[in-house]
Amino acid sequence: MSCPAIIIPRKTETFTPVNTPSKQSLPIPKSQVPNTPKKRQKIPSSPSKYRVAMVRKKSRRTPRVAQIVQSLMAELSVIWLLLLGVFMVVVSSGVIAATWWEKSPAILQYGILWLYTLGFGFASWWTGKKDNLRLTTQGLRIVTLLLVPINFLAMDSFPLWHSFLGLVGMLVGSLSLTILTVKFFKDNNQSSNNSLPLLNHLGLTYLHWGWTLPGIPLIATYIGVIGTAVITFISPVNNSRNNQRILSFSLTEGIIIYALIILLVRAIFLAQVDVFQLSLAIGLCGWLMGWRSPPKTPWKWIGSCLLTLGWLLSVFVIPSQAIAISLLAIIWLGRRLKKYGSRLYFFMIFIIGVQIHWLLVRSPFSQPIWSNIIDFTNTSNHTFVLSSIVLF
Numbered sequence: 216m217s218c219p220a221i222i223i224p225r226k227t228e229t230f231t232p233v234n235t236p237s238k239q240s241l242p243i244p245k246s247q248v249p250n251t252p253k254k255r256q257k258i259p260s261s262p263s264k265y266r267v268a269m270v271r272k273k274s275r276r277t278p279r280v281a282q283i284v285q286s287l288m289a290e291l292s293v294i295w296l297l298l299l300g301v302f303m304v305v306v307s308s309g310v311i312a313a314t315w316w317e318k319s320p321a322i323l324q325y326g327i328l329w330l331y332t333l334g335f336g337f338a339s340w341w342t343g344k345k346d347n348l349r350l351t352t353q354g355l356r357i358v359t360l361l362l363v364p365i366n367f368l369a370m371d372s373f374p375l376w377h378s379f380l381g382l383v384g385m386l387v388g389s390l391s392l393t394i395l396t397v398k399f400f401k402d403n404n405q406s407s408n409n410s411l412p413l414l415n416h417l418g419l420t421y422l423h424w425g426w427t428l429p430g431i432p433l434i435a436t437y438i439g440v441i442g443t444a445v446i447t448f449i450s451p452v453n454n455s456r457n458n459q460r461i462l463s464f465s466l467t468e469g470i471i472i473y474a475l476i477i478l479l480v481r482a483i484f485l486a487q488v489d490v491f492q493l494s495l496a497i498g499l500c501g502w503l504m505g506w507r508s509p510p511k512t513p514w515k516w517i518g519s520c521l522l523t524l525g526w527l528l529s530v531f532v533i534p535s536q537a538i539a540i541s542l543l544a545i546i547w548l549g550r551r552l553k554k555y556g557s558r559l560y561f562f563m564i565f566i567i568g569v570q571i572h573w574l575l576v577r578s579p580f581s582q583p584i585w586s587n588i589i590d591f592t593n594t595s596n597h598t599f600v601l602s603s604i605v606l607f
Contacts (some may be wrong), residue, residue, distance in 0.1 A: 221481050244563045289445040321373035322384045324500055329388050332362040343402075356399045360416075360470050363392050364477045367423040372485075393417065403467060412467045419474040423481070432486035433493075439478045441472065447503055468507070475500065491532045496539035498525025505547060522547075534574045541571050565570065 323342025339355035342348040354555060366388060375381030422435040424543040479496065482488045508514040529536040545567055552560040575581050 241424060257315075268447075281581075320378075320380075321375055322378070322381050325366075325369050325373055325375060325384060328362075328366060328389075329384075332359060332366055332392065333395075335359040335362065336399075339399075354533070356403070357466070357470070359401055360396065361473060363416075364395055364420050364423065364474045366392055367420050368477070368481060369426050371426055389421075392420075396420075402465070409450065411446045411450055415443055416474055417472050418442055419471065419478055422478060422565060426481075426486055432482050432488050436478055436482040436496055438490065439475060440499050443475055444499055444503055448506060492530055492532065494525045494538055495528035495536040496525075497528065498522050498536075498543060500526060502543045502547060530574070534578045535580070537572055538574050538578070541567050541574070 221234060224599030335355050336359045339352050342352040342355060370385050370388065373381070375385045397413060400455070419439050422439050425431050426435065428454060479493070479500070483490055483492060498521065501518045503518070503522070504521065505515050508518060522540065524543075526537055526540045529540065545564055546566070548560045548564050551557075552564065576585065
């Protein structure tokens with residue numbers, strides 16, 4: 216007999232909660248706090264906040280703008296003072312010239328120009344001490360260097376060596392202006408140790424002495440032009456600087472070109488030297504300008520025009536100078552032919568060579584040589600045969 220199953224109820228255990236700290240309430244040690252990078256501030260989206268930010272930026276830039284405006288006003292004030300000084304000097308010189316300029320001695324006439332030049336030099340020394348007047352300092356130095364050849368021209372034109380006081384004035388003026396030129400050239404060429412431009416400028420300046428003697432103007436002009444050509448040819452060229460310039464020459468080269476122009480202008484217009492005798496000098500100046508100028512610049516075309524002008528002035532009057540100018544043109548074109556390889560340059564060199572042959576035939580120095588060759592070859596009736604052989 217099976218007995219029934221007895222179901223015993225199971226007691227449910229009750230757990231009393233223990234006051235254990237929760238994970239959220241546990242303090243995290245400082246060493247375990249991650250170093251999260253700070254977020255960048257976002258640009259305010261509202262226009263009012265954006266305007267406030269722009270005003271703050273402008274307020275920060277205001278001192279810089281104020282400094283630029285202040286330096287500009289300082290530059291303008293010095294320029295106005297210089298213009299006022301130039302005006303006063305011109306007016307005073309005009310008054311002196313109108314009243315007793317002819318009665319005053321030559322040393323006094325030159326003294327005004329000398330003091331005027333030293334005034335510009337002293338002003339450049341004074342402005343050179345201020346960092347915000349660099350442009351004015353550079354301009355004053357340029358004016359001073361441009362007045363130096365005029366001073367030496369005036370020493371020779373008055374002339375000052377006719378009296379002992381004039382000789383003293385020439386000595387003082389030449390020494391002071393030479394020292395001033397050396398200092399300014401060193402300040403302008405601090406990064407370069409090349410002293411050839413300084414010697415070139417001083418040489419062109421001192422060549423203004425002694426022009427009252429016969430033949431000196433022509434000799435001095437050719438010495439200046441040929442010496443400048445040699446110095447320019449052997450001086451190194453900085454192509455990186457030339458490509459960054461607006462002009463094709465530096466400030467130092469521009470001052471030398473100015474001194475050379477003063478020499479040529481005095482020879483042609485003041486000393487009345489025959490312009491046909493200076494054709495080679497004019498052509499050489501054009502060759503120099505074209506040789507040192509980069510391609511596709513106005514100075515290249517001006518140089519070629521001066522070279523052509525020198526050839527035109529001498530081709531029918533002085534064939535020997537025309538031959539020398541033609542050789543300079545062949546050197547120039549040969550350089551461009553080697554660089555670019557254009558057929559046009561080859562054709563121009565051939566044409567110039569033909570006209571050199573023609574000029575050699577017409578040259579008075581070659582006439583005895585040609586006569587002896589014709590008599591020796593017995594080609595008096597067929598001179599074109601000998602010319603074709605020489606041309607070949």
